[in-house]
Amino acid sequence: MRLILAPMEGVLDAAMRALLTRIGGYDRCVTEFVRITNQQLPARVFQRHCPELLHGGCTAAGVPVYVQLLGGDPDCMALNARTVEALGAPGIDLNFGCPSKTVNRNDGGSTLLREPERVHRIVASVRQAVSPTTPVTAKIRLGFYDSSLLEDIACGIEAAQASELCIHARTRLDGYRPPAYWEQIRRVRALVKLPLIANGEIWTPADARSAQQESGCVDLMLGRGALSRPDLALAIRRDQAQPGPAATYRPPLCWPQIQALLHQHSEVMARNHPRYAVSRIKQWLTYLRRQYPEAEQLFQRLKRLPDIHPIQQILALPEPQGLPHEQ
Template identity: 50%
Template sequence: MQIALAPMEGLVDEILRDVLTRVGGIDWCVTEFIRVSDRLLPASHFRKLAPELGSASRTRSGTPVRVQLLGSDPQCLAENAAYACELGAPVIDLNFGCPAKTVNKSRGGAVLLKEPELLHAILCEVRRAVPCEIPVTAKMRLGFDSPDGALDCARALADGGAAQIVVHARTKADGYKPPAHWEWVARVQDVVAVPVYANGEIWSVEDWQRCREVSGAEDIMLGRGLVSRPDLARQIAAARAGQALAPMSWEELQPLLRDFWLQARRKIAPRYAPGRLKQWLAMLTRSYPQATELFTALRRENDCARIDALLGCVNTSAFALEERCAEVL
């Protein structure tokens, strides 16, 4: 059984990947998508969204990080995929699942599920360009408006060279509204000879158990469920081994929350760092009542020093000095 952390654009960046993978239970994760349009991107662009390329493409815990590309031009995607491999990407993942309107309007993400022939062409070109020892994988939804073409899309990806397929068991039109149609994961697995991961609406161990029963999938990808409950992968891995694991308490989560904030302070401009913390806290409110209290206290707070105090962070004077220097410059 493999458990992957989903690529969630604007949320699961290198900071949250680092924090969540240190909790345990995650076998691999994926970068936010790197948009490819009409040119070969510079190394700096890859390293901005995939800074783990500088550390053997692994998080601090040693969890492998795949590089995800999004686009519709087979040749351009192939060239960028090859370059990402030169920079150290251990796996190239292709995004055919993003439901964002702005992405779909520019022929990226889930809108390409209307064109299985193009999916096949993209996979073929990328597979030819990437060294044979480096896998190419893909993430898809069930379709754009309906799942009627899901099996054709899955065949196109597998026949084009995808080594694995993650199926977010909803269409683009479904967005993130429940339910996830896990039965379609089983149907996809029936028509392709590569491993298929189930993704969507797994918020608890009980959800995972139902998903496995309905989809037949041993491998899963966790997104919002794992962000909301940071030890969910660890709990599922324990349940798979026949063990019961007590959920992580709010007190146990505190060091991770503080570490996330301190990393955000270092890597994100002071005007934006509070927003990233609030974004994660909003997700944590689903699992922790205490997160709701903290989120309420922080909701209108944008002063980093006061946030330090609310989180119980110490020795942050260096950050204050850096911020004053930045204001002067």
């Protein structure tokens, strides 16, 4: 079983990838998407999205980070893929799933799922532009309005010799609304030999097992679940007795450990990304609320604080005793 940390624009940046891969259980990460329009982007743009390129393309814990490209022009995607490869990316991922209206209006992301032939050409063009040893992976949804083109899209991606295909088991129209239709991935599983990765709505080890059973895929990609439960990958491995790369089984992280992680993360963010520090800590707390009731209480205390320093002070303190009874 391989577990992959999902790309999440505005959420899963290098600092969060470093934190989650340090906790462990992940085989690979994917960067937030880099928008490719009609020009060759300079190296610094890719290095900003993927600072790991300056350290051998891996997080500090040694987990490879694929760079994700998003765009609709096969030649331009190929040109930029070559740059990314030259910068030392361990792999290149192609985004055909982004539902954003702005992105879709500009010929990128899930809008391309309406044109399986163009998806094929983009993957083929990137595949041919880089060394055969550089993995080129694709990430799709089930379709745009519905999943009627799913087989065409997947077969086109296989024919273009992609290394792997990750399927987020919802259409663009479904957005992020539960459920994820894991069983739809089986249609592709029956048709292609390409390694497949199932994604969508995996929050617990039990969800992971259901996603595997229903999709027929062993490998999974974890997105929001990884943020709501930072040791989700380890918990899934423990549940399935598959130690994975780090070979660590730990007891589940308890709230004081999570709060310590929040504090460490706030320090990293305040130092390296002061403009985003406050919003990113609050954002992470909103994900953590799903798993940890304490995160909700902490969120209520922090939500109106506009500066990172008082937030850091609160995060550094042990949880106030008796807080649940005070409300």
